[in-house]
Amino acid sequence: MEHAHRTAKSSKKGSKGNGGGAAASEPALGNQEMAELLLQEAARVEGASDDQLWLPTHKDELWFAEDGDDDGGTGTTRRQQEAKLPGLRPKHEGKEYEDFENGTAFVKGEGDAHAVDANDVKQGALGDCYLIAGMAAVARADPKLIEDLIKDNGDGTFDVTLYIRPRRYARPEPVVTTVDARLAVKYSGKPLYAGLGDKEDGKEELWTALIEKTLAQQKDSYDLISGGNINKNGFNYGGSSELLTGKRENYMPTDSMDSDEALLWIDLALEEGRSVTVSSRNLKDDEDLTREANGRNVYWNHAYAPISVDLDAETMDLQNPWGSSHVEDLSGDDFLRFYRAIRIGGGRL
Amino acid sequence: MVIEEIEETTVGDLDGHRVPMGNVTTGAYTLPDGTERTGNICSLVLPGQSPGVFVGKGSVVTVGEHRWEVLTVDNPTTGNGSVQLKRLD
Numbered sequence: 001m002e003h004a005h006r007t008a009k010s011s012k013k014g015s016k017g018n019g020g021g022a023a024a025s026e027p028a029l030g031n032q033e034m035a036e037l038l039l040q041e042a043a044r045v046e047g048a049s050d051d052q053l054w055l056p057t058h059k060d061e062l063w064f065a066e067d068g069d070d071d072g073g074t075g076t077t078r079r080q081q082e083a084k085l086p087g088l089r090p091k092h093e094g095k096e097y098e099d100f101e102n103g104t105a106f107v108k109g110e111g112d113a114h115a116v117d118a119n120d121v122k123q124g125a126l127g128d129c130y131l132i133a134g135m136a137a138v139a140r141a142d143p144k145l146i147e148d149l150i151k152d153n154g155d156g157t158f159d160v161t162l163y164i165r166p167r168r169y170a171r172p173e174p175v176v177t178t179v180d181a182r183l184a185v186k187y188s189g190k191p192l193y194a195g196l197g198d199k200e201d202g203k204e205e206l207w208t209a210l211i212e213k214t215l216a217q218q219k220d221s222y223d224l225i226s227g228g229n230i231n232k233n234g235f236n237y238g239g240s241s242e243l244l245t246g247k248r249e250n251y252m253p254t255d256s257m258d259s260d261e262a263l264l265w266i267d268l269a270l271e272e273g274r275s276v277t278v279s280s281r282n283l284k285d286d287e288d289l290t291r292e293a294n295g296r297n298v299y300w301n302h303a304y305a306p307i308s309v310d311l312d313a314e315t316m317d318l319q320n321p322w323g324s325s326h327v328e329d330l331s332g333d334d335f336l337r338f339y340r341a342i343r344i345g346g347g348r349l
Numbered sequence: 350m351v352i353e354e355i356e357e358t359t360v361g362d363l364d365g366h367r368v369p370m371g372n373v374t375t376g377a378y379t380l381p382d383g384t385e386r387t388g389n390i391c392s393l394v395l396p397g398q399s400p401g402v403f404v405g406k407g408s409v410v411t412v413g414e415h416r417w418e419v420l421t422v423d424n425p426t427t428g429n430g431s432v433q434l435k436r437l438d
Contacts, residue, residue, distance in 0.1 A: 188365035287376040294392040
């Protein structure tokens with residue numbers, strides 16, 4: 001016998017849209033109200049054969065979804081963030097958001113010591129290398145600092161904390177933003193901006209994309225978090241490490257250092273479990289130097305997260321936030337030629 | 350016709366392959382027929398190849414199963430440059 005089985009269930013899964021934002025907000029009915037409505041409906045269709053229709057004749061026959069159990073018996077209600085989704089870059093108009101239903105904040109990859117690992121980061125089609133490199137640096141310093149930033153609400157949304165200065169010269173304060181797992185996608189279906197991390201048992205790691213989206217949410221737009229725009233619209237940016245740890249970071253220009261000093265500063269910061277990022281110069285008008293630097297995976301106007309320093313060999317390895325094309329065995333002298341600043345921020349200490 | 354744009358120091362997507370773009374500068378490059386040209390060039394990091402190769406307008410690169418022709422390399426006086434590629438087959 002086929003029944004038209006009506007319940008109080010509704011599905012909000014699999015949604016797509018570009019900036020639609022707010023969660024579906026139908027007026028909520030209490031169980032008693034719903035029971036009365038269904039009994040009224042049963043009375044209205046009286047006369048239909050049982051083969052055509054099943055409706056309850058008594059409220060005790062009704063099964064109602066409880067909060068948190070509204071998804072076909074899987075035990076979860078999938079919700080969407082209330083805030084409007086951040087705008088995409090103008091050149092990406094027409095791209096859509098897609099709900100990464102299998103997304104979870106953290107997945108421990110093979111060989112990783114922690115679920116949060118510096119190798120989880122992958123920059124996408126957005127010039128926010130400063131942020132992605134910062135995430136890698138903080139993850140390397142102390143994975144728990146990243147884990148503490150994201151609370152999985154278990155309903156498709158995440159509470160993400162960033163430390164934001166309320167005024168230019170103020171201490172950063174924690175600001176919690178609720179975001180969902182909808183991310184802008186490319187035609188290939190992969191995230192347009194920060195990529196996914198590890199995968200395991202069908203679960204996809206979202207933490208970098210969630211943090212990036214949260215910052216974009218703060219500024220209403222992904223375009224406004226690209227490198228040249230982060231300080232626009234009254235946003236008081238104090239560095240990616242500060243944003244992620246709440247601790248202010250030291251900006252150290254390399255022009256006043258010798259190579260030993262640069263190597264030692266980075267080595268000491270890594271050893272102390274502090275986040276470290278470095279910024280390359282902008283010398284792209286110099287063809288020979290650009291060819292030389294790009295040939296070493298050093299790209300101008302780009303941020304990197306130092307991985308390690310070999311003080312004996314006087315070299316260092318740097319992580320490229322792209323997730324590939326890392327810099328290996330860069331001498332201290334070349335570091336000074338190619339890089340303009342070191343930023344040392346919070347970490348385990 | 351499929352045309353993709355990648356911005357300087359970001360990672361583009363060519364048929365699902367992640368392709369980072371390095372920097373834009375001005376210099377010499379070689380077309381598929383061996384002709385030497387001078388103009389705006391940029392480095393592209395193709396899958397399985399690192400570091401990147403320098404390309405200019407008219408260059409052709411292979412990514413996965415497809416060949417892509419460089420339509421333009423934009424080198425603005427301020428801000429990031431970009432490259433546009435057209436899928437050939």
